[in-house]
Amino acid sequence: MPETRLPEAFELRMKNFLGEDGFQKLADSLEKEPNTSVRLNPFKKVQPEFLDKKVPWSNSGYFLKERPSFTLDPLFHAGCYYVQEASSMYIDHILNQIKVPVEGVFLDLSAAPGGKATLLSSYLGGNGFLVANEVIKSRANILKENIIKWGLGNTLVTQNDPEHFSGLEGFFDLVLVDAPCSGEGMFRKDPDARSEWSPENVSLCALRQERILDRAGGLVKGGGYLLYSTCTFNTQENEEMLKFICAEFDYEPVRISNDPSWGIVESELEIDGKFYYGYRFYPHLVDGEGFFITVLKRPEKAPSMAPKKTKDFKHPYIKSIGNQECQNLIAKLGLPQESILYSVQESYFWFNPTFQYSFEYLTRFLNIRYFGIELGKFNKNQFIPNHEWAVSIFDKNGFEKFELNKEQALSFLRKEDIHLPDLHEGWILVTFKDIPLGWLKNLGNRVNNYYPKEWRIRNK
Numbered sequence: 001m002p003e004t005r006l007p008e009a010f011e012l013r014m015k016n017f018l019g020e021d022g023f024q025k026l027a028d029s030l031e032k033e034p035n036t037s038v039r040l041n042p043f044k045k046v047q048p049e050f051l052d053k054k055v056p057w058s059n060s061g062y063f064l065k066e067r068p069s070f071t072l073d074p075l076f077h078a079g080c081y082y083v084q085e086a087s088s089m090y091i092d093h094i095l096n097q098i099k100v101p102v103e104g105v106f107l108d109l110s111a112a113p114g115g116k117a118t119l120l121s122s123y124l125g126g127n128g129f130l131v132a133n134e135v136i137k138s139r140a141n142i143l144k145e146n147i148i149k150w151g152l153g154n155t156l157v158t159q160n161d162p163e164h165f166s167g168l169e170g171f172f173d174l175v176l177v178d179a180p181c182s183g184e185g186m187f188r189k190d191p192d193a194r195s196e197w198s199p200e201n202v203s204l205c206a207l208r209q210e211r212i213l214d215r216a217g218g219l220v221k222g223g224g225y226l227l228y229s230t231c232t233f234n235t236q237e238n239e240e241m242l243k244f245i246c247a248e249f250d251y252e253p254v255r256i257s258n259d260p261s262w263g264i265v266e267s268e269l270e271i272d273g274k275f276y277y278g279y280r281f282y283p284h285l286v287d288g289e290g291f292f293i294t295v296l297k298r299p300e301k302a303p304s305m306a307p308k309k310t311k312d313f314k315h316p317y318i319k320s321i322g323n324q325e326c327q328n329l330i331a332k333l334g335l336p337q338e339s340i341l342y343s344v345q346e347s348y349f350w351f352n353p354t355f356q357y358s359f360e361y362l363t364r365f366l367n368i369r370y371f372g373i374e375l376g377k378f379n380k381n382q383f384i385p386n387h388e389w390a391v392s393i394f395d396k397n398g399f400e401k402f403e404l405n406k407e408q409a410l411s412f413l414r415k416e417d418i419h420l421p422d423l424h425e426g427w428i429l430v431t432f433k434d435i436p437l438g439w440l441k442n443l444g445n446r447v448n449n450y451y452p453k454e455w456r457i458r459n460k
């Protein structure tokens with residue numbers, strides 16, 4: 001529960017915006033405990049016991065009866081669900097309602113830690129391809145970890161400033177700008193958001209948002225969508241940004257219909273004789289934190305870019321694999337026939353061949369942190385499988401599996417030595433509730449635990 005008082009200037013602004021009564025209700029709601037919610041991974045089918053009622057605007061979001069210790073739940077580490085506050089899951093409702101084609105190439109321009117990126121990845125499934133970008137290095141690492149655990153193999157993680165996307169105008173079917181903002185909507189969950197807030201900071205955030213949107217607006221192809229969201233209430237970072245986009249680019253409004261019982265507030269804004277819409281989530285009206293989102297459609301006539309086959313793919317560290325070597329590996333590892341493989345140093349990566357040219361084109365502009373699924377590498381003719389492959393949704397049919405109980409699973413996730421009876425020698429895929437957690441290697445006289453050191457649970 002936050003102990004810091006609400007900033008005075010914020011109170012004054014919100015009273016002007018909502019009236020005394022509306023403001024008091026908002027202020028009261030900010031003193032209450034927030035609800036915890038999770039979004040399930042639709043490709044790792046398992047129902048955690050702690051689920052309660054559904055988040056009404058999401059396909060796979062649930063409120064929880066109480067907040068469990070996620071650290072001590074092996075399914076959390078296996079990427080079976082993502083802990084996400086409910087308002088952000090509204091993107092599910094938007095995608096389903098406007099029926100964005102699932103075969104698209106999407107961009108999440110400010111993606112860390114990966115809440116909305118994992119949602120977009122689930123929506124695209126095996127059909128489409130997502131670029132999840134984060135400019136700050138440490139945050140890009142967390143994003144990469146979450147994308148690996150989500151495990152769908154349809155995501156490219158990049159670490160770039162929005163400026164680096166110039167050259168990719170008209171490339172994406174959907175661009176999400178979940179902008180860095182002054183965070184008024186997080187005043188309940190995060191007391192630091194209160195102490196860091198000031199009118200000057202709101203103005204600074206708005207300037208940064210303009211810079212990001214100035215780049216992002218051009219990246220959407222004709223007929224594609226731009227989603228702009230913040231976790232703040234003020235109009236300076238929301239409606240004013242909508243005006244900014246419309247002044248800089250040609251975009252059509254998109255109106256989303258909502259069930260009135262959800263409590264989402266629609267704002268209507270007239271720009272050049274057309275009505276544009278924003279959706280505001282107030283914690284006193286919805287079961288979720290503060291949030292704002294607007295949806296825009298780029299006219300069909302806007303320029304689109306479809307990357308063409310390049311004769312020779314050249315990249316400083318990503319290498320393409322010859323057809324014969326590719327076929328041999330596909331057969332040896334039991335990968336889908338429709339696979340394209342690359343190598344980075346000695347490690348092999350799987351990628352969806354439908355998006356080969358888009359991917360190869362993107363590598364010219366972007367700093368690639370992860371892509372597809374890292375499978376593993378050879379050591380003296382022996383294939384050493386990677387953790388990334390273990391937690392992906394891809395089959396690992398050639399390997400023996402061993403189901404762990406909860407205590408064993410936690411011990412594995414702490415990277416402790418594991419003693420299991422009757423194991424075959426060699427690589428073993430350990431599972432919990434039939435969901436892969438990672439690899440063990442039984443050498444006969446000892447069993448090595450291959451859980452990544454940097455991800456191990458430190459809490460007892």
Ligand SMILES: C[S@@+](CC[C@H](N)C(=O)[O-])C[C@H]1O[C@@H](n2cnc3c(N)ncnc32)[C@H](O)[C@@H]1O
Nearest residue numbers: 110111112113114115116135136139178179180
């Ligand atoms: C609201 S958070 C994104 C949350 C994320 N979309 C999610 O759902 O988990 C905004 C992100 O923008 C990043 N950011 C900061 N400055 C930026 C800039 N100049 N351009 C783009 N992104 C920036 C922050 O590091 C932060 O990760």
